Amino acid sequence: MTRITGKDASVKNRELAALAPIIPVLVVNDVAHARPLAEALVAGGLPALEVTLRTPAALDAIRAMAEVPGGVVGAGTLVTPQDVADAVAAGAKFGVSPGATASLIAACEEHGLPLLAGASTATEAMAMLERGYDMLKFFPAETSGGAPALKAIGAPLPQIGFCPTGGVSPKNANDYLSLPNVLCAGGSWVAPADKVESGDWTGIESLAREAAKLER
Known part of the structure; x- marks a missing residue:
């Protein structure tokens, strides 16, 4: 187990973005459903995959996805130090959290897991800085003021890069990606539940290809 610092994590997250x-x-x-x-x-051009720890199948899904060539799988919805330990054991290469606590940050640093921590205010962003x-997650993006709020935060804190998540869709993705402090965005629309349940992998690959073409 190799410890990392916040600076190390940010470098890794910027590479991921x-x-x-x-x-x-x-x-x-x-x-x-995990591997297909x-x-x-990945075939559609979206190699970084965040599997949220919201279902009983999540950790096994991470294990399965970790074996897919060209993919980089991470664990989302990290809340506790145990979540971090479980995610690392399953093969996660990065972690994403809705917010950040001292114990969660310490666990990620101890386990060598780059953390993309959530922040929605200037104070939270400054504390992480x-x-x-x-490099942080702006969450929940839309209900926290959307692209205008993130643009405003970027004015006094231009050194922080963000990945907005929460309400990002094809309709507003460009609003976020056009901002200088946005390096990428997180979205669930590329894998809609109906297509996953029906096994429409061709349809999902098509959605991924469209998302991969978005400019930033």
């Missing part, structure tokens, strides 16, 4: 404009935010209910879902998204984190 550079892979594609959109990071799929995935809720996997059936582990049988990952393969479809003090710890070396200059």
Whole structure:
């Protein structure tokens, strides 16, 4: 186990953000869907995959997706140190959280898991910056003021890069991605529940291809 610092984590997260404009935010209910879902998204040009720890199948889904060539799988909805330990054991290469607590940050640093921590205010962003984190998740994006709010935060804090998540869609993705402090965005629309449940991997790959073309 190799410890990392906030600065190390931010470097890794910026590298992750550079892979594609959109990071799929995935809720996997059936582990049988995990590998074909990952393969479809990677084939469509979205290699960074966030599997949220919201279902009993999530950790097994991470294990399955970690074996997909070209993919980089991470664990979302990290809330506790135990979530971090479980995610790392399952093969997660990065972690995403809705917010940040001292114990969660410490667990990620101890386990060497780059954390993309959530922040929605200037104070939260500044607190993370003090710890070396200059790449954060803006969450919940739309209900926190959307692109205008993130633009406003970027004026006094231009050194912080963001991945807005929460309400990001094809209709507003460009509003976010056009901002200088947005490096990528997280979205669930590239893997809609109906297509996942029906096994429409071709349809999901098509959605991924469209998302991968978004400009930033």
